[in-house]
Amino acid sequence: MDLSCKIEYALLALLELSSCYASGDPLQIRQICARQSIPDRYLEQLLATLRRSGLVKSQRGARGGYLLAREPWLITLYDVVSCIEGFDTQSEGARPLDTLEASVIQDVWGEVRRGAEQVLQKHTLKDLLDQRNTKQQVDIMYYI
Amino acid sequence: MDLSCKIEYALLALLELSSCYASGDPLQIRQICARQSIPDRYLEQLLATLRRSGLVKSQRGARGGYLLAREPWLITLYDVVSCIEGFDTQSEGARPLDTLEASVIQDVWGEVRRGAEQVLQKHTLKDLLDQRNTKQQVDIMYYI
DNA sequence: TCAAAACCCCAGCAGAGAACCGGAGTATAC
DNA sequence: GTATACTCCGGTTCTCTGCTGGGGTTTTGA
Numbered sequence: 001m002d003l004s005c006k007i008e009y010a011l012l013a014l015l016e017l018s019s020c021y022a023s024g025d026p027l028q029i030r031q032i033c034a035r036q037s038i039p040d041r042y043l044e045q046l047l048a049t050l051r052r053s054g055l056v057k058s059q060r061g062a063r064g065g066y067l068l069a070r071e072p073w074l075i076t077l078y079d080v081v082s083c084i085e086g087f088d089t090q091s092e093g094a095r096p097l098d099t100l101e102a103s104v105i106q107d108v109w110g111e112v113r114r115g116a117e118q119v120l121q122k123h124t125l126k127d128l129l130d131q132r133n134t135k136q137q138v139d140i141m142y143y144i
Numbered sequence: 145m146d147l148s149c150k151i152e153y154a155l156l157a158l159l160e161l162s163s164c165y166a167s168g169d170p171l172q173i174r175q176i177c178a179r180q181s182i183p184d185r186y187l188e189q190l191l192a193t194l195r196r197s198g199l200v201k202s203q204r205g206a207r208g209g210y211l212l213a214r215e216p217w218l219i220t221l222y223d224v225v226s227c228i229e230g231f232d233t234q235s236e237g238a239r240p241l242d243t244l245e246a247s248v249i250q251d252v253w254g255e256v257r258r259g260a261e262q263v264l265q266k267h268t269l270k271d272l273l274d275q276r277n278t279k280q281q282v283d284i285m286y287y288i
Numbered sequence: 289t290c291a292a293a294a295c296c297c298c299a300g301c302a303g304a305g306a307a308c309c310g311g312a313g314t315a316t317a318c
Numbered sequence: 319g320t321a322t323a324c325t326c327c328g329g330t331t332c333t334c335t336g337c338t339g340g341g342g343t344t345t346t347g348a
């Protein structure tokens with residue numbers, strides 16, 4: 001649930017796709033990577049994962065690329081994170097025994113996790129894009 | 145901020161110390177490890193860290209052991225986690241560049257993190273102990 | 289006194305995952 | 319039918335976690 005490099009790359013790519021969503025043209029991996037300076041072969045893997053989860057569509061062949069599968073305000077950050085992290089059903093290696101004390105501890109972390117999921121579900125790709133734009137405005141104001 | 149094995153061990157050990165806090169007698173590493181089946185050499189390291197952070201005290205020599213440094217209701221889970229995780233000032237390796245998009249993303253994760261910290265700060269060692277006891281009561285009820 | 293009981297420091301190791309790179313395909317538009 | 323783009327598969331390096339071992343040093347209590 002931490003912000004890994006992997007998740008950040010995926011979100012940056014999706015933001016690029018979001019900002020081009022209105023045009024309807026596909027965006028190529030190279031273009032995304034050039035704008036956000038992401039290693040291209042790495043993003044390729046991430047986009048493949050996103051495609052298999054149905055968050056993006058790909059168009060093969062010349063002048064192909066990637067497209068958002070649905071509108072930017074219908075994709076939450078939780079969708080992205082659970083897709084990339086693979087919602088792996090507690091596949092931690094080498095856990096302590098399942099005693100009464102351990103279950104009480106895990107209850108607390110369940111509470112933490114649910115809180116995090118709520119926050120992530122509140123934000124969509126469109127929100128992020130809007131926030132970026134207002135932030136840019138603020139930066140320009142400071143510049144003047 | 146995830147629940148690692150390390151943090152779970154530390155909390156289990158602290159819970160053992162909490163339940164013996166009233167007696168005033170120190171608890172030995174071996175006893176803790178025997179009750180919670182924790183690798184003893186590993187817990188030794190964790191307790192050393194907890195001691196350096198002032199969460200536990202140690203008493204050397206024969207019949208020595210570890211004691212909670214203050215009352216169980218004055219130690220929050222946040223204290224424990226930040227001590228063990230070492231609040232390491234974003235020492236992630238290989239981060240993406242610090243663009244406008246990246247900072248918007250990091251803002252969201254800051255929100256997530258603050259939520260998690262609030263939850264952890266709400267719970268003390270005494271809370272966990274109480275929850276364990278009521279849970280035990282429920283188990284007994286089911287048994288009957 | 290002195291040896292056992294307990295803590296303390298340092299070092300290394302296996303396994304898993306993250307981040308990344310490269311090669312060889314395969315589908316599609318032009 | 320070829321260039322363009324995606325797609326599958328595997329390997330490599332690096333870091334972190336969980337764990338183990340070898341030495342100490344301090345202190346108690348018989």
